[in-house]
Amino acid sequence: MARMLMKGNYAAVYGAAMAGCTAYYGYPITPASEVAESAAALFPKLGRTFVQAESEVAAINMVYGAAGSGQRVMTGSSGPGISLKMEGISYCAGAALPCVIIDIMRGGPGLGNIGPEQSDYNQVVKGGGHGNYRCIVLAPASCQEMCDYTMLAFELADKHRIPVFVLTDGVIGQMMESVVIPEPVKELPDKSDYAVFGTPLNKNLVNSIYIDHDELEHWNNELLKKYQNIEKKEVRCEEYRMEDAEIALIGYGSVSRVLRTVVDDAREKGHKIGLFRPITLFPFPKNEIAVLPERGIKRVLTVELSTGQLVDDVNLALAGAIKSDLYFRLGGNVPSADEITEKISELYGEVM
Amino acid sequence: MRKTVLRKPKGFNDVYKHKPGAEKDRTHYCPGCGHGILHKLIAEAMEDLDIVDKTILISPVGCSVFAYYYFDAGHFQAAHGRAPAIATATSRANPDKVVISYQGDGDLAAIGGNNIIQAANRGENIAVFFVNNAIYGMTGGQMAPTTLEGQVTTTTPYGRNVDTDGYPMKMCEVISQLTAPTYVERVSLHDAPHIRKTRNAVRKALLNAKERKGFQFVEVLSTCPSGWKMDPVKSMEWVKEKMLGMYPLGVYRDKGEEAKVITRPVPILEPGTVWEKLGISAEADVDFPRGDVPDEYRKMSIRVAGFGGQGIMVTGQALASVALEYGYNVSWLPSYGPEMRGGTANCSVNIQDGTIGAAEAVKPTMLLAMNRPSLEKFEKTIVAGGTLIYNSTLIDIEPERTDIKVFAVPITGIADELGNTRVQSLVNVGAYAAITGMFNVDHVIELLPKLFKGKSQTIIDLNAKAVKAGFDYVKENF
Ligand SMILES: Cc1ncc(C[n+]2csc(CCOP(=O)(O)OP(=O)(O)O)c2C)c(N)n1
Numbered sequence: 014m015a016r017m018l019m020k021g022n023y024a025a026v027y028g029a030a031m032a033g034c035t036a037y038y039g040y041p042i043t044p045a046s047e048v049a050e051s052a053a054a055l056f057p058k059l060g061r062t063f064v065q066a067e068s069e070v071a072a073i074n075m076v077y078g079a080a081g082s083g084q085r086v087m088t089g090s091s092g093p094g095i096s097l098k099m100e101g102i103s104y105c106a107g108a109a110l111p112c113v114i115i116d117i118m119r120g121g122p123g124l125g126n127i128g129p130e131q132s133d134y135n136q137v138v139k140g141g142g143h144g145n146y147r148c149i150v151l152a153p154a155s156c157q158e159m160c161d162y163t164m165l166a167f168e169l170a171d172k173h174r175i176p177v178f179v180l181t182d183g184v185i186g187q188m189m190e191s192v193v194i195p196e197p198v199k200e201l202p203d204k205s206d207y208a209v210f211g212t213p214l215n216k217n218l219v220n221s222i223y224i225d226h227d228e229l230e231h232w233n234n235e236l237l238k239k240y241q242n243i244e245k246k247e248v249r250c251e252e253y254r255m256e257d258a259e260i261a262l263i264g265y266g267s268v269s270r271v272l273r274t275v276v277d278d279a280r281e282k283g284h285k286i287g288l289f290r291p292i293t294l295f296p297f298p299k300n301e302i303a304v305l306p307e308r309g310i311k312r313v314l315t316v317e318l319s320t321g322q323l324v325d326d327v328n329l330a331l332a333g334a335i336k337s338d339l340y341f342r343l344g345g346n347v348p349s350a351d352e353i354t355e356k357i358s359e360l361y362g363e364v365m
Numbered sequence: 366m367r368k369t370v371l372r373k374p375k376g377f378n379d380v381y382k383h384k385p386g387a388e389k390d391r392t393h394y395c396p397g398c399g400h401g402i403l404h405k406l407i408a409e410a411m412e413d414l415d416i417v418d419k420t421i422l423i424s425p426v427g428c429s430v431f432a433y434y435y436f437d438a439g440h441f442q443a444a445h446g447r448a449p450a451i452a453t454a455t456s457r458a459n460p461d462k463v464v465i466s467y468q469g470d471g472d473l474a475a476i477g478g479n480n481i482i483q484a485a486n487r488g489e490n491i492a493v494f495f496v497n498n499a500i501y502g503m504t505g506g507q508m509a510p511t512t513l514e515g516q517v518t519t520t521t522p523y524g525r526n527v528d529t530d531g532y533p534m535k536m537c538e539v540i541s542q543l544t545a546p547t548y549v550e551r552v553s554l555h556d557a558p559h560i561r562k563t564r565n566a567v568r569k570a571l572l573n574a575k576e577r578k579g580f581q582f583v584e585v586l587s588t589c590p591s592g593w594k595m596d597p598v599k600s601m602e603w604v605k606e607k608m609l610g611m612y613p614l615g616v617y618r619d620k621g622e623e624a625k626v627i628t629r630p631v632p633i634l635e636p637g638t639v640w641e642k643l644g645i646s647a648e649a650d651v652d653f654p655r656g657d658v659p660d661e662y663r664k665m666s667i668r669v670a671g672f673g674g675q676g677i678m679v680t681g682q683a684l685a686s687v688a689l690e691y692g693y694n695v696s697w698l699p700s701y702g703p704e705m706r707g708g709t710a711n712c713s714v715n716i717q718d719g720t721i722g723a724a725e726a727v728k729p730t731m732l733l734a735m736n737r738p739s740l741e742k743f744e745k746t747i748v749a750g751g752t753l754i755y756n757s758t759l760i761d762i763e764p765e766r767t768d769i770k771v772f773a774v775p776i777t778g779i780a781d782e783l784g785n786t787r788v789q790s791l792v793n794v795g796a797y798a799a800i801t802g803m804f805n806v807d808h809v810i811e812l813l814p815k816l817f818k819g820k821s822q823t824i825i826d827l828n829a830k831a832v833k834a835g836f837d838y839v840k841e842n843f
């Protein structure tokens with residue numbers, strides 16, 4: 014049966030397998046280890062490559078090699094490993110190589126702990142490595158989405174020749190849900206215009222060096238155009254009970270699920286509260302948030318497992334039009350629905 | 366009379382089209398630099414071994430960062446030190462190609478030290494050409510791991526002091542400690558006879574690579590007149606006088622005829638066989654028919670808690686797995702982390718129609734408490750009107766709440782009577798089925814082979830008894 018109960022970490026790898034990913038390079042880290050483990054279990058059965066690299070630095074450079082060889086390739090990790098991958102991600106961006114990186118966020122900074130946090134937001138969404146680059150960032154909030162968005166990540170990566178992150182936290186990585194496995198993709202895009210095959214007719218070069226200043230400026234402008242195009246075309250977000258809402262709760266990943274419960278509780282009491290959930294963090298749904306005031310939203314409350322990384326983007330979009338608040342928990346603590354409801358009454362007692 | 370025609374070997378491009386500027390017919394290397402000589406030896410070997418059209422070259426960071434200008438091959442330009450990692454993936458993607466990792470000593474022995482050792486240890490099908498010029502050429506003459514004792518560089522202005530800067534690193538010696546490498550040799554470019562020997566080593570490495578005989582490592586002692594601030598002739602003498610003593614030439618490993626051909630599968634897509642290979646059936650999911658479930662049990666948020674080792678996680682997963690077969694949406698969330706490795710463990714299970722919100726059962730509609738600390742910790746969290754099942758074998762206190770339904774079930778006792786404490790999880794599932802009416806015992810038993818995939822029939826039978834026993838106990842006592 015195509016319906017299976019599995020962890021989010023597994024679901025991502027099933028999605029990758031269905032997307033035609035033929036190589037996995039990674040290094041274990043809690044709470045992302047099952048990503049590597051499931052690839053180690055599934056890929057050899059499919060005649061595909063799995064290598065446990067010596068480090069995340071090596072893993073992402075292997076990804077560079079595989080992507081440059083025309084493969085759909087992926088790696089996965091958590092905060093400390095993602096920090097190490099930044100070198101290679103910058104090179105992948107510079108060489109316009111498509112690849113997929115799963116980040117199952119944990120507590121930081123430093124070794125932090127293995128509980129869920131969302132504190133990689135800035136390093137993942139804003140670039141993170143050196144240079145002017147962006148990655149597309151998808152933020153699944155369920156195991157089914159871990160599968161579906163990982164598949165989508167490969168599509169977007171190839172479509173735009175860009176590294177794509179699947180960014181979520183330990184809750185989604187570690188939880189199990191029913192996942193309906195999609196049909197495998199039948200055909201992969203032709204990459205012979207840039208991938209290196211080592212054949213007589215193919216002497217391509219995968220490279221991020223532009224020694225000439227004008228050429229590098231030109232290349233950066235080309236990248237910028239690509240990012241602007243992505244901002245136009247690839248924004249994804251989801252709304253829940255927003256039709257007549259006056260307060261919008263904003264959150265992504267596991268937090269958005271708690272917020273859903275908060276909305277249901279509040280609606281039962283007759284309060285006009287809705288949920289706005291960004292699904293792509295880059296491109297950020299800034300236009301969709303900017304129009305919230307026009308749509309009757311009077312206040313927004315951003316809830317995140319970081320000290321105000323998401324809310325920065327929310328505030329940029331709102332440009333001060335309405336009151337914007339922030340509530341966060343850290344260190345592996347996830348706020349309960351009641352806790353958030355209490356915060357809402359505290360902030361907006363007069364509205365409620 | 367034979368005529369020698371001097372021409373560029375076919376391993377080189379005719380025109381260096383990637384090279385910026387007007388001089389597209391000459392290299393960017395300084396006069397007297399060893400890189401140029403080694404490039405020529407590699408290009409000649411590519412032609413003679415007929416691998417021009419199957420070579421993929423990884424250019425490093427260092428003076429040879431632009432190696433891709435020159436060779437008629439497929440090319441990657443690598444991050445500093447990472448060429449072996451990129452070569453690994455390139456070679457795995459194209460197992461029939463000749464993959465060359467060309468690296469300097471800062472690149473290979475310093476920043477990429479671990480990358481080269483690990484690629485060597487995996488026995489990757491790659492040929493590594495390691496240019497040891499005892500200095501960082503590209504960045505203007507800083508100390509390399511291979512810099513000699515006392516050698517003045519821009520970062521060892523008083524000479525390399527081994528007490529503070531460490532000793533020159535001998536990479537052939539290091540690599541030849543590993544089991545996998547096939548061929549490891551150190552050669553030198555300081556005079557014509559040695560260049561001839563280098564030529565042979567390059568050919569041997571590339572021939573082995575062509576025949577897919579694993580990891581090839583050729584260290585080449587090389588001149589850097591600019592970095593050393595000497596003229597080319599003096600540089601040649603310096604290699605002979607200073608470097609040879611520290612870096613003895615010779616073969617450090619040659620598996621010869623015993624070298625195995627390393628076959629790595631070409632990664633395949635074959636979408637048509639993917640489901641089958643992963644054991645996913647294409648048949649539609651058929652739900653079990655649901656029984657009469659009282660309203661209060663139609664949207665379940667369950668906390669299962671107890672000692673690690675009491676089957677807490679399995680209980681939760683089993684509840685979710687069975688509910689899934691009735692077409693419910695389910696979620697299972699473990700308390701993961703240090704807590705898991707000793708002491709208490711708990712998990713949250715949601716079973717309902719419609720989208721599941723918060724995954725953690727902060728306010729459970731049901732608590733399944735397997736030990737006393739769990740009862741004490743979570744009893745107060747149960748929603749009013751909710752349900753408590755507790756393991757009366759191990760819990761010797763009475764629950765305090767009066768606004769909930771309470772089922773005292775001797776879970777451990779029932780399992781022990783069946784002869785195996787480990788079947789507690791399925792006793793739980795049986796009790797749950799009896800209380801909620803959500804599962805039919807026969808359906809649960811039908812699912813056991815799937816839940817215990819790979820386990821023996823004995824274990825499956827025992828768990829079937831456990832489900833029944835849990836179910837019967839509740840039916841008989843409440
Ligand atoms: C991460 C990183 N650190 C430092 C540098 C700067 N850098 C460029 S080349 C080089 C040294 C290369 O020396 P070596 O590998 O010995 O090669 P050579 O130039 O002597 O051939 C350094 C440190 C870099 N490009 N990237």
